[in-house]
Amino acid sequence: MRPSAVRLLNILVPVKRTVDYAVKIRVNPDQKGVDLNVKHSMNPFDEIAVEEAVRLREKLKDEVKSIKVVTIGPPKAAETLRTALAIGADSGIHIEIPESAPAPEPLGVAKALRAIIEREKDGVDLVIMGKQAIDDDAGQTGQMLAGLMDWAQATFASKLVVDPKSKEAEVTREVDGGLQELKCRLPLVVTTDLRLNEPRYASLPNIMKAKKKPIQKITPADLGVDLKPILETIKVTEPPKRVGGGKVENVDQLIAKLKEAGITPVKS
Amino acid sequence: MLRLRPILNAGRLQRGYASAAGPHALVLLEHRAGVIESGSLSALTAAQQLGGQVTGLVVGAPDEVKGVVEKAKKLKGLNTVLHSASEQYAHTIPEVVSPLLEKLLSDSSPYTHVVSAHSSAAKSILPRVAARLDLPAVSDITSLEHDGSATTFTRPIYAGNAIATVRAPESVRVKFFTVRSTAFKASAADEGAQAEDKAVEPVEVANPPTRHVRTDLTKSDRPDLGSASRVVSGGRALKNAETFKSTLEPLADVLGAAIGASRAAVDAGYADNSLQVGQTGKVVAPELYMAIGISGAIQHLAGMKDSKMIVAINKDPEAPIFQVADVGLVADLYEAVPELVEKLKQQA
Numbered sequence: 145m146r147p148s149a150v151r152l153l154n155i156l157v158p159v160k161r162t163v164d165y166a167v168k169i170r171v172n173p174d175q176k177g178v179d180l181n182v183k184h185s186m187n188p189f190d191e192i193a194v195e196e197a198v199r200l201r202e203k204l205k206d207e208v209k210s211i212k213v214v215t216i217g218p219p220k221a222a223e224t225l226r227t228a229l230a231i232g233a234d235s236g237i238h239i240e241i242p243e244s245a246p247a248p249e250p251l252g253v254a255k256a257l258r259a260i261i262e263r264e265k266d267g268v269d270l271v272i273m274g275k276q277a278i279d280d281d282a283g284q285t286g287q288m289l290a291g292l293m294d295w296a297q298a299t300f301a302s303k304l305v306v307d308p309k310s311k312e313a314e315v316t317r318e319v320d321g322g323l324q325e326l327k328c329r330l331p332l333v334v335t336t337d338l339r340l341n342e343p344r345y346a347s348l349p350n351i352m353k354a355k356k357k358p359i360q361k362i363t364p365a366d367l368g369v370d371l372k373p374i375l376e377t378i379k380v381t382e383p384p385k386r387v388g389g390g391k392v393e394n395v396d397q398l399i400a401k402l403k404e405a406g407i408t409p410v411k412s
Numbered sequence: 413m414l415r416l417r418p419i420l421n422a423g424r425l426q427r428g429y430a431s432a433a434g435p436h437a438l439v440l441l442e443h444r445a446g447v448i449e450s451g452s453l454s455a456l457t458a459a460q461q462l463g464g465q466v467t468g469l470v471v472g473a474p475d476e477v478k479g480v481v482e483k484a485k486k487l488k489g490l491n492t493v494l495h496s497a498s499e500q501y502a503h504t505i506p507e508v509v510s511p512l513l514e515k516l517l518s519d520s521s522p523y524t525h526v527v528s529a530h531s532s533a534a535k536s537i538l539p540r541v542a543a544r545l546d547l548p549a550v551s552d553i554t555s556l557e558h559d560g561s562a563t564t565f566t567r568p569i570y571a572g573n574a575i576a577t578v579r580a581p582e583s584v585r586v587k588f589f590t591v592r593s594t595a596f597k598a599s600a601a602d603e604g605a606q607a608e609d610k611a612v613e614p615v616e617v618a619n620p621p622t623r624h625v626r627t628d629l630t631k632s633d634r635p636d637l638g639s640a641s642r643v644v645s646g647g648r649a650l651k652n653a654e655t656f657k658s659t660l661e662p663l664a665d666v667l668g669a670a671i672g673a674s675r676a677a678v679d680a681g682y683a684d685n686s687l688q689v690g691q692t693g694k695v696v697a698p699e700l701y702m703a704i705g706i707s708g709a710i711q712h713l714a715g716m717k718d719s720k721m722i723v724a725i726n727k728d729p730e731a732p733i734f735q736v737a738d739v740g741l742v743a744d745l746y747e748a749v750p751e752l753v754e755k756l757k758q759q760a
Binding site for chain 1: 506510531532536537540541544546547550551552564569572574575577578580622623625628630642666667678679684685694699720723725735736737738739741742751756757760
């Protein structure tokens, strides 16, 4: 058993509970934030991350030893962990913060994740996480975690092939203007792009089974991390409203409008 | 560990007094094929708004760096151009480039801000470096204001449906931020300008954990999507890759426009993913944005609603795109677009 044990992969998937992507958000009149009494779900990029971890196990079978999901959030974030467990993760860790606490910043989250990784007895070989959360749109946590751990990083991944034997991964990334292929040594942080996979729907039996999977609750203090934001959010406002200019009847009127705006065809 | 902390903080305070001379920005100048990326030129404009010294940084393979530095020295608003050349820097792998930036930004460095475009390369590098220096970062800013010690930024959140104003206080030794290029004019070359240039020793990384295998860039003769003044964009209604091409290309040709696509069109394989406009793709703000067969989902609007003029052609009069379009035409795109192309050609 021993010699092969070193090749087993332990995967960690951080997930975030965010306002559902289809919700049209409203800014609160006090300009302190947006109305959060709306439908929430798992950040879409994180769903892709969980799916990818589960697919890796389907492909590599026993070579994936564990898939752990972790979230930082108020009590309700436990639902997000259950969703991830229903997709196929084995166990969850909930770093619980009070409902009223300000949203942690990527640096704080990355430090908490570092603390989680350092607590894992078997270590973590691969972190798969979303490339950005659709609420704060920061897109920093994965890179920050890789930096703190001094690990390899592969951002905006659209394809991931892991070889547990060589402890290497081939990753295709979506970059400005095209695609880039990297070869990364594990341990590695991968951040997912939309095109990495199509997440499955959790089936009812799996949702039932997920209720029995263990979720460990801890606090930021247990991890020795401070999640207090460093940046001060002064206000949150509505973006300038765009007023639709109405419709035209036909192509000629459309061209007239273009001309009015000074847009003319180019000479070929 | 706990004992070290007060000492570190003391060092920080001292430097705070010593460097009260004003902001000093370090701007990452990204380049491709010897040309400085337009996003970096916008980042340079943002850096100048801090009101202090501006240093540019050019990192790359030895055969590229020299030419890029010559161009960078002529940019308006740059005081100094730092450059570091190494074969290792050919593909700006974050694990390889970070140590150089960490060295430049060490405790004794003069820099108060690190600025870059919100490009895929900088998005990968900056947060990594910031975290290693125990500093936060601000992504994709659309405006900024510096008041001597603190910097206040605005940035879109929730796919651009809200604007957050955030302040990086004095305690943040170096303020990292990436710049939404459509929100800042590109800094121009100025024949009179002649920034000083300084070479920086590369920091070689032995046995880096990541190796570059290859990069495939989509080749195109059209203007670059991110900086084009006109964009013609297609959605799911374009049916397939052939009709996407045959319908949109003639229109883009006659308008001298770049071609973009909605996520639906990219997912369905009609267009390359580098053409995606939206929250998860490119953010554009051209003079003219033509949305052809695009319904206008929140995520798509996030990438184009700052365009000066939005024109929508869609069969569905209820499509949300009409709520933001300056000019909407309810019509079958397969009739309207060829007619539009014909009539525009007659005017040319």
